[in-house]
Amino acid sequence: MTPNDKLFDVIIVGAGHAGCEAANATAKMGFKTLLLTIDFNNIAFMPCNPSLGGPAKANLVREVDALGGLMGRVADLAHLQFRELNTHKGPAVRALRAQMDKRRYQEIMQHFLEKEKLISLRQGEVVSLKRTGEYWRVIMSTGVQYETTAVILATGTFLRGLVHIGLHSFPSGPLGQHPANALSEFFQAEGLCFRRFKTGTPARVRKRSLNFSAMIEQPGDHLPYGFSYWIPWQEREQVSCWLTYTNASTHQIIRDNLDRAALFSGAITGVGPRYCPSIESKLINFPQKERHQVFIEPEARYTDEMYVSGASTSLDEEIQDIFLRTIPGLENVEIVRPGYAIEYDVIPSNLLTPSLALKDWPGVFFAGQINGSSGYEEAAAQGIMAGINAGLYLKGEEPFILRRDEAYIGVLIDDLVTKDTLEPYRIMTSRAEFRLSLRQENANHRLTDYGYKYGLISEEEYELFQAEKNRIQQAFDFLNHHHLSPDTPQAEALFKEKGVTVKKKTAFRELLRRPEISYSDFADPETHGLKQREIEVIENAIKYQGYLEREKKMADKLRKMEMKRIPPDFDYNQVPNLSTEAKEKLTNLRPVTLGQASRISGVSPADISAILIWLSRR
């Protein structure tokens, strides 16, 4: 008999951004959760750049928040700076981006987790899993064993982590942490074939050694909101970032020393991301570019450590020192930690279901960077979904799968488990077919009902959301039922201020469709109790109505295909008329729905029809 303190409903391996969200989710759903971390000092640690958000990523943060996750709240409480990007490029791509105080972020996240009675946080390295009856036995490197029904593996880049700095390489987790090799070996022995990915970071430098007068200051914006829907927004004293550029002599030094870069010496076999290229890759791929941006970003409020964003490198430590000094403002730079490249194990996408469960391993889920994604936001999004799905597994209920037209989370996970991802995956707005609908300001209207249904959103929070919905409904009523007639003082004022003429009696709502008109032209939003973000919800819904309807039509089409499920044991070889390529890919990836099958490259509409018809024989 396993003693009660060793018995859990769910055990989460890894307390990074995926693991923390997963633990919060399972605990909120009422399950006794053990969150294991290989190093207790590194809960919710940001080993790469100290920022969250940006296009598509901000949407993920808001979506996680809308479902009841933690990332947005923690970010709001731990920010050093907030900016809003793409403000002139349309509402669909408007995006918050925030610099984080890394240390405070960890502290606050840890606090949120420790507050949860159902979460136990514990340091330790998992070495293997063992199926015993209906349970999993989780075996630690110290010999301790736990028993659980569900397991979520959120081990990030730790599995067989291999760090490269120049020609030196050594087994390591990110930033010198202990790697997890035993667990990787265990899975390999069980027949799971991992693939190798690579990512990298730049050097960290000492603030006192920099000359900011040679750089361009990048101050924050004063915004009426942060990420979270649930905690009152309070701007903290903002800290600036700094912009500077590489130049010809920087490039010369790097080129001359490419043989001392791990990336080009042949030491690295993993595949690196295109969207997070090292400075040496940038020079090789874009030789015509005369300079590259370098952002100097603070790592925390009370530290001298600064992150040299844009100069990620696997060059020899000595060369890093030399090339950084050619950059204006960095002439006397002192490196506190060198940049490095890290290789790690990634689970092939065809082994996972859309609920992030490992096929043929009941109750085992994977989330985060180990699934081939990159980025804190991507990890958090998978974490909360794996958490909810582990909870639903425990309850014996249907999994929770978000569609591509509902959330960036849906796009992210569908891509991860469907596409043969050959490099670390980053979410981008370009990946979303329904970009105009998946805006950052309306994530709660898209997802909070789910969060409430699964128990991640509390009653108080749900009341806040209902109140917002009521305010918005009232605003719509106001706009629908009030009209502007020609030759009234209000119409004249509108003409004077916006150059808009009203020819016949027109509803406010109709007028609001014009780009130059805003809600405040009809009423002071504050007297209607509307917050800035709520005004955006209203205005975007009206101004982009035509486009949103088009997206909805496209989405409906997709949904019909999505509804048609393919049995997990479906044998594609029995379907005649299926192209060989399609047979191979379908057998390999085992899509869950016809819609998913149709997105696999190499599977044609004709193939889909053939499967559809064959399915009906059953």
Next chain:
Amino acid sequence: MIDNDTISAISTAQGAGGIGIVRVSGKDAFKIGEKILRHPSGKPIQTWPERRVRLGIVVQTGQRVLDEVVFFTFKGPKSYTGEDILEIQGHGGMENLQLILAATLEAGARLAEPGEFTKRAFLNGRLDLAQAEAVIDLINAQTELAHRVAVNQLSGGLSQILHEIEGKLFKILVPIEAALDYPEEDIPPLEKEEALNIIRSVKAQIRTLIDQAERGRILQETATVVLAGRPNVGKSSLLNTLLNEERAIVTPIPGTTRDFVTETIDLQGLPLRIVDTAGLREIDDPIEKEGVNRSWELIKKADLILFIIDSTLGLSVEDRDFIKEIYQSVHRRKLLFVLNKSDLPAKINPTEVNSIYPDEKILSISALTREGIEELKQTIRSELMGEDFSPEHPILVTRLRHKKALEKTKELLAQVEDGLKSGISEDLIAFDLRDAIDSMGEITGRSVNEDIINAIFSQFCVGK
């Protein structure tokens, strides 16, 4: 029921003779029937009894008669697709069926995707085990396979042009997408004028493709040229001359040809079906009368009518009446006047005919001496294919489906153009551009989402 729009397609194989079926499925199937079908008398159809074969005529909006047809209806959910179905059996020529199809589309149906009927049948739970077997084969023989063959053919011409167009549109789209996803990188802003120029040139390119579509159809399906005219004007003689063999019987007796004679010739790469018909006249003889009726049928369906006039007799009252009737009854009139027997003294010359029918082309030939035959051949060719046609520049758009997709692309590009001019935000411009590129993808079967992302990273140095 899963789909709520109404779809329509030709559901018999291309090139199959006899009859062909246009099938309409969906909640508006009977409404569409009401719009395009009439009793043979021309009266509107009020009732739609199920599963009963009925005679009717198909009219286009504007009430022009397209074809005499047999039609029947099936009420959902007890139908093949599980939805209301209207099936129209028309005369087998692809051209004819395409017109009926076009009429259903005009009346509100959407062109079905390949296999969509079966898809619906399946989704509505209407496909049983035995049917499923049969349908797989059917689909592959007809729509799917035909579609694939088309795509393969495209690997030459059309896909190349579409690829080129896609490349041009990417030039606008990729910088927009890159800037949307990487606002902090120094990506040069969109050059509006340059973008507008690209859009305009692409639109012109697509317009040319669409214009060619009609010719493409003629090329693919073999155009029908009907030799018509009063008895004894030399129709059979002209057929023989064009064929270079004595195929049809020629005598000085009016009414020699009783039934029509069809032969296929190759006019420098352009396949043509030449039909010699019974001479047109009012007659009591039942056999010849039936022949004349058939002549009229053929005239109505011709891609090109050669109306032959005996120049030694001049333009008779009957000639004029027949021409008038052709004008009235033939919906897509392509007419060429041929004055035959130019080797004999003429009572009428082209200029005189021209003064009566100023819109028509008139040629003077002799079927006997071959005078003017080369010119006639050239004119037939240019009437059907346009002046600039040559087999080295093959027609690219041969399918109604492709034409539709291109028309949609063009429409969306017009929206992009408007958007650029009025300065709407770039996320919306990107939306329309993507939609336009996607609708070209309906032809090439390619989806470009991944390509856009690849292009962003190959063209811009982004990411930190």
